[in-house]
Amino acid sequence: MKIGEIAKRAGVxxxxxxxxxxxxxxxxxxxxxxxxxxxxxxxxxxxGFIEQAQRLGFSLREIAGxxxxxxxxxxxxxxxxxxxxxxxxxxxAAALARRAELVALIATLEPDEEKAAA
Amino acid sequence: MKIGEIAKRAGVxxxxxxxxxxxxxxxxxxxxxxxxxxxxxxxxxxxGFIEQAQRLGFSLREIAGxxxxxxxxxxxxxxxxxxxxxxxxxxxAAALARRAELVALIATLEPDEEKAAA
DNA sequence: CTACACCTTCAAGCTGGGTTGAAGGTCAAG
DNA sequence: CTTGACCTTCAACCCAGCTTGAAGGTGTAG
Numbered sequence: 061m062k063i064g065e066i067a068k069r070a071g072v073x074x075x076x077x078x079x080x081x082x083x084x085x086x087x088x089x090x091x092x093x094x095x096x097x098x099x100x101x102x103x104x105x106x107x108g109f110i111e112q113a114q115r116l117g118f119s120l121r122e123i124a125g126x127x128x129x130x131x132x133x134x135x136x137x138x139x140x141x142x143x144x145x146x147x148x149x150x151x152x153a154a155a156l157a158r159r160a161e162l163v164a165l166i167a168t169l170e171p172d173e174e175k176a177a178a
Numbered sequence: 179m180k181i182g183e184i185a186k187r188a189g190v191x192x193x194x195x196x197x198x199x200x201x202x203x204x205x206x207x208x209x210x211x212x213x214x215x216x217x218x219x220x221x222x223x224x225x226g227f228i229e230q231a232q233r234l235g236f237s238l239r240e241i242a243g244x245x246x247x248x249x250x251x252x253x254x255x256x257x258x259x260x261x262x263x264x265x266x267x268x269x270x271a272a273a274l275a276r277r278a279e280l281v282a283l284i285a286t287l288e289p290d291e292e293k294a295a296a
Numbered sequence: 297c298t299a300c301a302c303c304t305t306c307a308a309g310c311t312g313g314g315t316t317g318a319a320g321g322t323c324a325a326g
Numbered sequence: 327c328t329t330g331a332c333c334t335t336c337a338a339c340c341c342a343g344c345t346t347g348a349a350g351g352t353g354t355a356g
Binding site for chain 1: 312315321
């Protein structure tokens with residue numbers, strides 16, 4: 061499949077795929093006789109994997125070594141996932157603290173708490 | 179107070195203060211006869227306010243109009259705070275979803291759950 | 297008078313994750 | 327043969343929020 065089609069199917073831009081290749085997140089694509097990149101269907105799943113990893117808080121650089129391994133879990137992976145879990149937990153705690161701070165700030169600006177129950 | 183001292187006292191860099199001024203987050207500082215910026219103590223509190231706002235998830239651009247008003251709450255402020263609260267809530271929900279996804283992923287990699295309770 | 301720390305300005309660089317554009321090659325249809 | 331849609335590369339730009347550097351002025355201590 062050519063880059064345009066796979067991009068459309070995966071819901072990403074073609075430039076993004078080339079960018080991932082340039083950054084070493086994706087391996088160099090096999091090329092047709094004309095020099096065009098030629099992708100297997102499976103790249104769609106790989107791109108999905110990358111998106112998921114990004115959602116999980118991994119940077120592209122962190123993803124780099126793992127996007128192509130996918131199935132073949134290397135030993136270090138669970139460890140990294142647990143480390144990331146700790147990070148996410150810390151992040152949630154910080155966000156909850158922010159939330160509390162915001163609520164408190166709103167409360168000080170609105171002493172209407174007793175009058176209006178809205 | 180000169181910029182270096184106020185920076186040290188506020189725990190920020192001098193370049194940052196100049197940057198804030200250039201960006202319009204802080205008003206132009208009064209200058210001494212030599213052209214040096216001359217700050218009142220109160221700027222330390224203002225810088226603290228900016229840091230707090232950033233922690234609360236406001237961008238510098240969002241902060242811009244409010245860092246100098248501080249006390250004098252403009253009418254639109256509570257509204258903005260409530261909007262930001264909604265944003266923070268959405269952010270927390272997303273983070274919790276990430277967390278759940280991570281936990282699930284870790285679980286699939288470790289069917290040791292029953293054997294090792296470590 | 298000389299050193300040295302501090303101040304000034306403006307311009308450029310950094311990180312991350314891309315997008316946008318120019319210049320050119322390829323391929324199928326009409 | 328020309329048009330148009332696609333592909334290629336490479337370089338430059340975008341955002342935020344700063345930092346760093348160059349080039350020069352100021353203030354004070356010895």
